[in-house]
Amino acid sequence: MTKKNRNMYHTQGYSKPPLTEPLLCERDDAWLGNGYYFWDTEDDALWWGSTAKKTYTGFSVYIADIDTENVLDTVFNEEHYNFWLKQIDKAINSIYKKSTKKPGIQDINEYIMSRGGWSQWVTGIMFQDLPSNETISKVTGFYYKKRIQLAAFDLKIINNFAHHYDSK
Amino acid sequence: MLNLQQLEDSLDKALDAETYESLNEWFQERDKQKIKDFIGVQGYLSNLQSIQKSKGTISVEPKYIQEVEVVFSSFHGLAA
Numbered sequence A: 001m002t003k004k005n006r007n008m009y010h011t012q013g014y015s016k017p018p019l020t021e022p023l024l025c026e027r028d029d030a031w032l033g034n035g036y037y038f039w040d041t042e043d044d045a046l047w048w049g050s051t052a053k054k055t056y057t058g059f060s061v062y063i064a065d066i067d068t069e070n071v072l073d074t075v076f077n078e079e080h081y082n083f084w085l086k087q088i089d090k091a092i093n094s095i096y097k098k099s100t101k102k103p104g105i106q107d108i109n110e111y112i113m114s115r116g117g118w119s120q121w122v123t124g125i126m127f128q129d130l131p132s133n134e135t136i137s138k139v140t141g142f143y144y145k146k147r148i149q150l151a152a153f154d155l156k157i158i159n160n161f162a163h164h165y166d167s168k
Numbered sequence B: 001m002l003n004l005q006q007l008e009d010s011l012d013k014a015l016d017a018e019t020y021e022s023l024n025e026w027f028q029e030r031d032k033q034k035i036k037d038f039i040g041v042q043g044y045l046s047n048l049q050s051i052q053k054s055k056g057t058i059s060v061e062p063k064y065i066q067e068v069e070v071v072f073s074s075f076h077g078l079a080a
Helices: A042-052 A078-098 A105-115 B004-017 B020-055 B062-079
Strands: A005-013 A036-039 A059-067 A071-073 A124-129 A147-152 A158-167
Touching (some): A005 A042, A005 A158, A036 A042, A042 A059, A042 A158, A078 B004, A078 B020
Antiparallel strands (some): A005 A059, A036 A147, A059 A158, A124 A147
């Protein structure tokens, strides 16, 4: 079977020498929990560098081939998207009922991946992020371009990781 | 290729088996792990600062260490 590959972009603070592999994001507010985050377009990777990496002297963008064979594609695959919605709603409702804690983004995602057993099969999730990058949409308020991210959970699906661009 | 039915069955099994006690125990374990992680980060930054002082080669601004300590303190309170 032919592998499904997708060219994607990884943004980090400027580093010299450049990174040889992506950095794991472990922020509590990371949309899909701990993972290696990639942007679908170079425009979004550059936008993220200029907005979120201000504490660095600059930022670097890396490019890689992502093997999406076992990635849950909630952006372009309608079956995956409907499935994803159903599972998230189910998990949230169940956790609400059975816990005194109000679950956060990371709680839900970690629950599904680890407790729900998905980590043994799902190597990544592609999802549509908030489309708030006005500089890329040419018409203000008209979000016709999806802002797409991938959270990769397995380094093995990230191939040909290479330095692509520096902004200093 | 992902087997969606397999994923759904696996999640359903976990959710069905979950009790109030087991779920809250899981949350507590995660909080404990976060505290351990912050202790690790705090130690790492302190080490870097020590190296900076002795060798003058690595720059770690004190504000970053302070930020880590503030976050660490809040987690420490959470565990108490």
